[in-house]
Amino acid sequence: MNCHWVKEKIFPYLDGEVTAEERGKIEAHLASCQSCAEELACFKNIRTTAHTLDELKPSDYFEMRLKRRLQVTPKSSVWSFLWKRRLAWAAALPVLVILSFIIFRSSSSKPMPSLQVEADYYYLETESESPDIQYVVEKELSNGSNQVLIVPVLSYADKSY
C-alpha cells in the first residue's frame, strides 16, 4: 500500500465512502505513515472547526420585516395574475370588438368593382364550387364574348351588387 493510493482515497475515506476492505488498508497505512496521517488529521481538523463555526444571526427586526412583507404582498396565482390585469383586459376587449367590426365592414360592405380582363384559359377551366360564379362564367361565354367578368366571391355573394 503506497501513499499515492491512500491520498487518492483520502476524501472518500473522510466522507465514509470506502469499502470496509479499503478502510482497513488505509488505516493500516496511516498507522505507519506520518505524512499521510498528518494530512488526514489536517482535513479532519478543518472539518471539525467548520462544524463549530458560529451560527450568525440576521438583524433583530428580520422577522418583523418578513411579516410585514407577507402582509403587504398578496399571494400570487394565475387567477390573481389575471385579476391584476383586469383593467387592461376590460380596456382591450371593446377595442378588439370595434376593430373586428371595422375590418369586417370594410371587407364585406364595400362593393368591389368588376374587372374586365382578357379571357384566359385558366379562368375558363376553373371549376368553382360556387354555382353563382359558375353561372357568370357560362353566361359570358354564351354571349360569345371573349372577355370574362371576374367577380370576387364576397362581392358576388352580396345580392345587392
Place this chain on the structure above:
Amino acid sequence: MRKDNRIRKDVKECNDEELMELIKNGDTTAFDQMVKRYKNKLFSTLYRITRNNDTAEDILQETFIKVFRKCRLYKPAYKVSTWIYTIALNEMRSYMRKQKPTVSLDAMPTFALTSDPPNPQDGLLKIKLEQAIEALPADYRSAFLLREVDGFPYEDIANIIKCPIGTAKSRVNRARLMLKEKLGKFFGGGNR
C-alpha cells in the same frame, strides 16, 4: 389563550415535513416555527457566501416569502431543508445576476460577523478558517459550506447548486485542498 399555547407546543414538536403540511393549510404559526428553525442556519450560509450582511438578509427574506407562497410546490420526495436551501441559493443567484455590475462574490469587502464572542481556545482557528473560506472561489465556497458547515450529503448539494454529483464532490474536495494549503500550519497538516 390555552388553545394557542397547545398549538404552539405542537408546532415546536413537529418535524419539517409536518410543518410544511401545516403551512400548506395556511397555518402561520407553523410558518413562524419554520422561520425560527432555519433563519440563523440559512443566514450563516448566505452571509458566508455573499459576505454582505444586507444582501444575505434580503435574500433570506425573499427565500422565506417564496417558501410561504410556493409551499404547495413542495414535494415530500425532497427533504424540506434541501428544498429551502435550493430556493435560497436560487434567490442568491438571481440577486447576484441583477447586481452583477457592482457586486462580485469574489471581490466583495468583508463585514464584521455578528456572532457570539469567540471562545479564546478555538477563536483563532475559527477566524483563520472564516478568512480562508472567504478567500475561496464562490462555487467552491458554496459547495464547501453546504457540505462541511450545513452537513448536506453530496446528492443534496448537487440538487441545491444544480450540478452533477461528481461536480459537487470535486468542488468540495478542491475547497478542502485549498484550505489545507492555507491553513496547514494551523491545523497540523503536511504537504500533499
